[in-house]
Amino acid sequence: MNGFPFRSVVFDLDGTLADTAPDLTAALNHSLVALGRAPIAGEAVRHMVGHGARALLARGLAATGDGSEAEVDRGFPIFMAFYQAHIADHSQAFPGVEAALAALEAEGVALAICTNKLEGLARQLIAALGWEGRFAAVIGGDTLAVRKPDPAPLHAAIAAAGGGPAAFVGDSITDTETARAAGVPCVALSFGFSDRPPEQLGADRLIDHWDALLPALRALGGGAAQG
Known part of the structure; x- marks a missing residue:
């Protein structure tokens, strides 16, 4: 060596x-809007990353209202479908x-x-x-x-x-x-x-x-x- x-x-x-923050932010906000929530600023999302996609969604939901497991379960397929399609756009x-x-x-x-x-x-x-x-x-x-x-x-x-x-x-x-x-x-x-x-x-x-x-x-x- x-x-x-x-x-x-x-x-x-x-x-x-x-x-990867831009694409994670886009996927999170797509999911939040689909669930009737307000989007989150990208800088805030940067500090939510690190524990996996489901945890990111849970944090985003908690920051915008109901962060229950039921809401995470509802939003996770939405998040995954969008993120897989746009994983490296930016x-x-x-x-x-x-x-x-x-x-x-x-x-x-x-x-x-x-x-x-x-x-x-x-x-x-x-x-x-x-x-x-x-x-x-x-x-x-x-x-x-x-x-x-x-x-x-x-x-x-x-x-x-x-x-x-x-x-x-x-x-x-x-x-x-x-x-x-x-x-x-x-x-x-x-x-x-x-x-x-x-x-x-x-x-x-x-x-x-x-x-x-x-x-x-x-x-x-x-x-x-x-x-």
């Missing part, structure tokens, strides 16, 4: 690798992602994804962004019986990527709690979909741009190289 401290790096998807990789992924690949690092997005939706988005076949594993919110912040999905992603020393890159408290529970070093982004100030995420390293990812991973890697 040319001395790089990690054998695999696992990434969250929404708000980490890609800015979603795109964050600036610097492509270069960072290529640099990790050049170091011989295996790439994987661990997200609370349903696995089918995650794979659809990955393909739409031109990343099909790039990741050694895609673990979604429904791949296992549990989801983040349970550490099992992250452990599964690392194992599928070949094991060995690994790091996790995310943007939310869910991600940092997952990494902590899994005993894996974590880099957090300051510009994702966090519901709190990024300094409060408790990440091992916090970066403001993807250009800073490899230096942050190298700085974290002193102990990891022995793992």
Whole structure:
């Protein structure tokens, strides 16, 4: 691995690798309007993302009136049909992602994804962004019986990527709690979909741009190289 401290790096998807907020906002607001609710501003939706599509809809419904399970059940098929048809109308990789992924690949690092997005939706988005076949594993919110912040999905992603020393890159408290529970070093982004100030995420390293990812991973890697 040319001395790089990690054998695999696992990434969250929404708000980490890609800015998916515009399409998630459109799907949520389509569902809300269909249920007779008022739409929600995109900036507010950014802070509702991270626990999967059903949780996003539940939060949107709660913010606009009745957020009962019955209303979520009524709205979820509407959300899913719209989102599947428009999953990457406006979603795109964050600036610097492509270069960072290529640099990790050049170091011989295996790439994987661990997200609370349903696995089918995650794979659809990955393909739409031109990343099909790039990741050694895609673990979604429904791949296992549990989801983040349970550490099992992250452990599964690392194992599928070949094991060995690994790091996790995310943007939310869910991600940092997952990494902590899994005993894996974590880099957090300051510009994702966090519901709190990024300094409060408790990440091992916090970066403001993807250009800073490899230096942050190298700085974290002193102990990891022995793992």
